[in-house]
Amino acid sequence: MIIADRKPFDEIKELTSKAKNILIAGCDGCVAVCLAGGEKEVALLASELRMQRKMDGLEGEVEEIVNVRQCENEYVDAMRDNVEKADLILSMACGVGVQTIAERFPEKLAYPALNTKFMGRPVEPGVWKENCEGCGNCILHLTGGICPVARCSKSMLNGPCGGSKGGKCEVDPEIDCAWQLIYDRLCKLGQNDMLAKLMEPKDWSTSWSGGPRRVIKESARE
Amino acid sequence: MNHIQDNFEPQIVALCCYYCAYAAADLAGTSRIQYPTNVKIVLFPCTGKVDEIYMLRTFEAGADGVYVAGCLEGNCHFLTGNLRAKKRVQYAKSLLDEIGIGGERLEMYNLSSAEGQRFAEIALEMTEKIRALGPSPLNQLKLKGGVTR
DSSP states (O other): OEEEEEOOHHHHHHHHTTOSSEEEEEESSHHHHTTSSSHHHHHHHHHHHHHHHHHTTOOSOEEEEEESOTTSHHHHHTTHHHHHTOSEEEEOSOHHHHHHHHHHOTTSEEEESEEEEEEEEEEETTEEEEEEOOOSSOOTTTTTTOOHHHHSTTOOSSSOOTTOBTTBOSSOTTSBOHHHHHHHHHHHHTOGGGGGSOOOOOOGGGSGGGOSOOOOOGGGOO | OHHHHHTOOOOEEEEEETTTHHHHHHHHHHTTOOOOTTEEEEEESOGGGOOHHHHHHHHHTTOSEEEEEEOOTTOBTTBSHHHHHHHHHHHHHHHHHHHTSOGGGEEEEEOOTTOHHHHHHHHHHHHHHHHHHOSOHHHHHHHHTTOOO
């Protein structure tokens, strides 16, 4: 899922300082699961903003809304009545959600309350780690189900660099060396011969380096 | 401002666990132990039910101080509810700090149901602390606007 983190309150305060009526829009998808922009986080930010704005003598209302997914037109369109009353929509969804609101309500300001971080998963309660970079050409079947593109700091494709020490990465000792993990897993699976195969230089044109991407499924088109 | 401070009677809300603090408050009552009337009690089935939003909304509704009172650590009826509450209080304190109300207006206490005297001491301690801090910045605004309490 997409992992996000709330912006510092001072930044949110600055973003909202000129608005009168604010609608805080949460999303019940990924950001709710990573405890950044679900119903609870929306309620907390709304309460904080209401108190801060009252203390700063600012007029107006701070309303809350949470929809199923902020990245789909149908769910965002259903917010229209709430959106109409607001001057500013403060989205607590990922960057996709903010842009959906901006596109569906072109006359309204749509600002982000979160910083969208990466695609990942929770590894323990309260800790999320990056797993996928969306490079557009998956090689997990070759690497024991561990992605060297996203999880190796240098996205090395043929074994670790010289900075792998004790299973950790030289960039940050908190980061596991992806190639150590791949080696250990392939050995366990009895597939260590895979390590002898050389991977060709990767075609990065399927990644973001090839420009904004699109997926088309003809059978689903109208 | 000084005039306001002199007559200031803080509104304090105690979010109490049924199995300890609430029972301790009962004991304080039946034992005729005096504690400040500033403290208003809200009953919870466990402090594990006390979410951050309850703490913030209590301040939003006008409280000058809030405290969560749960069982002694290791003695929670639901095993870890009071430990969850401890973390949530810490988080809510940081939220109160960032908006300028001040995390020191929120506290967590642990006591057993047999500690009626301790309940009264906590109520007094919190009342004196908030009295010294003065009204919540949200209520100071209300007072400036001419509404007196």
